[in-house]
Amino acid sequence: MDKTPLIDARGVTRELPGTVPVTLVRDITxxxxxxxxxxxxxxxxxxxxxxxxxxxxxxxxxxxxxxxxGTNTTxxxxxxxxxxxxxxxxxxxxxxxLLHEFSVLGNVMIPMRQLGGRPNGEIEKRARELLAALDMxxxxxxxxxxxxxxxxxxxxxxxxxxxxxxxxxxxEPTGNLxxxxxxxxxxxxxxxxxxxxxxVVAVTHELDLAAQAHRRIKLVDGRIAEDxx
Amino acid sequence: xxxxxxxxxxxxxxxxxxxxVSVLGISMGVGFFIAMAALMxxxxxxxxxxxxxxxxxxxxxxxxRVPPRQPVELVYPGGAVRLLNVQPIEERRGIKNAMxxxxxxAARPGVAVAPTLVGQVFLRFGSxxxxxxxxxxxxxxxxxxxxxxxxxxxxxxxxxxxxxNGIILGEGLAAKLGVGxxxxxxxxxxxxxxxxxxxxxxxxxxxTTKDNFESFTLLKKAQVLHDRPNVVNExxxxxxxxxxxxxxxxxxxxxxxxxxxxxxxxxxNILGIFVIQNGIMYSTVSAILIVAAFGIFNIITTVIxxxxxxxxxxxxxxxxxxxxxxxxxxxxxxxGIVGTLIGWLLGFGLTELLGAIRFHVEGFVTxxxxxxxxxxxxxxxxxxxxxxxxxFAAWLPARKAAxxxxxxxxxxxx
Numbered sequence: 001m002d003k004t005p006l007i008d009a010r011g012v013t014r015e016l017p018g019t020v021p022v023t024l025v026r027d028i029t030x031x032x033x034x035x036x037x038x039x040x041x042x043x044x045x046x047x048x049x050x051x052x053x054x055x056x057x058x059x060x061x062x063x064x065x066x067x068x069x070g071t072n073t074t075x076x077x078x079x080x081x082x083x084x085x086x087x088x089x090x091x092x093x094x095x096x097x098l099l100h101e102f103s104v105l106g107n108v109m110i111p112m113r114q115l116g117g118r119p120n121g122e123i124e125k126r127a128r129e130l131l132a133a134l135d136m137x138x139x140x141x142x143x144x145x146x147x148x149x150x151x152x153x154x155x156x157x158x159x160x161x162x163x164x165x166x167x168x169x170x171x172e173p174t175g176n177l178x179x180x181x182x183x184x185x186x187x188x189x190x191x192x193x194x195x196x197x198x199x200v201v202a203v204t205h206e207l208d209l210a211a212q213a214h215r216r217i218k219l220v221d222g223r224i225a226e227d228x229x
Numbered sequence: 230x231x232x233x234x235x236x237x238x239x240x241x242x243x244x245x246x247x248x249x250v251s252v253l254g255i256s257m258g259v260g261f262f263i264a265m266a267a268l269m270x271x272x273x274x275x276x277x278x279x280x281x282x283x284x285x286x287x288x289x290x291x292x293x294r295v296p297p298r299q300p301v302e303l304v305y306p307g308g309a310v311r312l313l314n315v316q317p318i319e320e321r322r323g324i325k326n327a328m329x330x331x332x333x334x335a336a337r338p339g340v341a342v343a344p345t346l347v348g349q350v351f352l353r354f355g356s357x358x359x360x361x362x363x364x365x366x367x368x369x370x371x372x373x374x375x376x377x378x379x380x381x382x383x384x385x386x387x388x389x390x391x392x393x394n395g396i397i398l399g400e401g402l403a404a405k406l407g408v409g410x411x412x413x414x415x416x417x418x419x420x421x422x423x424x425x426x427x428x429x430x431x432x433x434x435x436x437t438t439k440d441n442f443e444s445f446t447l448l449k450k451a452q453v454l455h456d457r458p459n460v461v462n463e464x465x466x467x468x469x470x471x472x473x474x475x476x477x478x479x480x481x482x483x484x485x486x487x488x489x490x491x492x493x494x495x496x497x498n499i500l501g502i503f504v505i506q507n508g509i510m511y512s513t514v515s516a517i518l519i520v521a522a523f524g525i526f527n528i529i530t531t532v533i534x535x536x537x538x539x540x541x542x543x544x545x546x547x548x549x550x551x552x553x554x555x556x557x558x559x560x561x562x563x564x565g566i567v568g569t570l571i572g573w574l575l576g577f578g579l580t581e582l583l584g585a586i587r588f589h590v591e592g593f594v595t596x597x598x599x600x601x602x603x604x605x606x607x608x609x610x611x612x613x614x615x616x617x618x619x620x621f622a623a624w625l626p627a628r629k630a631a632x633x634x635x636x637x638x639x640x641x642x643x
Contacts, residue, residue: 053639058639074395078550079550082552084547086548091542091546093639097538099236099239101239110232110543110546111546113231114546115547171639
């Protein structure tokens, strides 16, 4: 088995420039192995989402470096970063961000179609399997507006899983869900980690959900205050 | 690419009304361009064809472009010599040794010549006096240089040979005088000679100035009327290759010094107007297309503003800046292509409509309907204008879309 950690963040700092510079995260050093379910907690403004965006290559640190599967992502150009996000990462946000004009099936197919390399029939088959795994197959032809909040989030999760990512990054994925739907989402995360060996990093401030993760990292003022390790 | 197209199409279909307006903007630009180009170029070609058809291709006149230099100037070139009150010898006007010169020119391949005496005369019929440019011609040579014979609507060209003092009048000229074939008019030249001339024929060339002001008689009769026996003041040429008119005119003038004008030089004022006309047409159509491009710019800017969240999530999924830009540029391409295709149909329809209109106008030329020039080049040209305009109009906001920072949008939406 590959012993290289999935994520290896070394002294990562993200500072927003301006007349009064704002530091979002400060000197974060963090290693996340494959197959781990990590919950990032902390008070509002502690830098949880900022760290997630840095790990997900949506943002670039002003200092330090982040290695994903041994590759230094901070030196990659924008296109290579985008390609890495497409092939190796999956995002779930608090808001589902589904494309309104596309059906549920169409939304799940988008990342696979963009990645390419597979015939359309195979992509559709894979999308239907993902939806079936999340109990959403019967809604495949519906538009997102015809779904409940929990259903939309499950479709967003299916979309995040479309290209079989090594790392799933979730930013307050249960923030808009009731407790039942929130638990369902976390159950899916646990299943992905246990059954498929994928890695999940989820930002949440719901401590009871965070308690279900293998590892809990608490951020305060942009620094790691606690790491259950 | 298929996915990019799908996303682009969903954006456009989601905003049907604005998309239709943008498409129609392009269509109208393209359609009007095609119709206007067919109309303008049709008229221009009709005029040029008529001119080339009816008139000689080169005219050698008994005048010099540059006055001859005085002997003293030739002896002391560049010297401090100034001649004042030069009294030129009054020479008899006309091309010297015209017939021999005409034969020499006619010996060139693809060249037909017609020695002519041209002058102004007054025609009188009853109480009506009308000025005309009378061409003294040889019918056998004339029919090889102009299309006068074909344009005759009454009589024959050879009637000049069989009718005593015969004259052929332009249709407008005959109408002004109120004469018909067989009538006798009185012709008075500036030399004071008066001849009774019988109308042997009437022609209609379609060029108003010719039909209203020109007339033809035998060369000998014109020489008598102008009291200029054996004088020829113009040698008119027709060429097998029209493109040789300008170089031949230059060559003849260089060799014989007599002013030689190609048909382009003779009609340069009108050809100059055509250049201005084309400029106006292209400016107008460009203005239409610029307005249409603003429409596209507007719709794509609006779509980008509305779809910021979608752009952010697509970028988070792994769409690169190029892929995002392509979505919106493709929207411009789709609007441009659909607009151009509809514009082609509109242009064709408008051209057909113009072709169906009947009227009677006497301008440079007499026309009963619009002379239209149908060519695929106009369609191609319109598309070549429209498509890049649409793409450019889309590309500007698309750059902005590509630069969207997904983190800013995702944070804002949370």
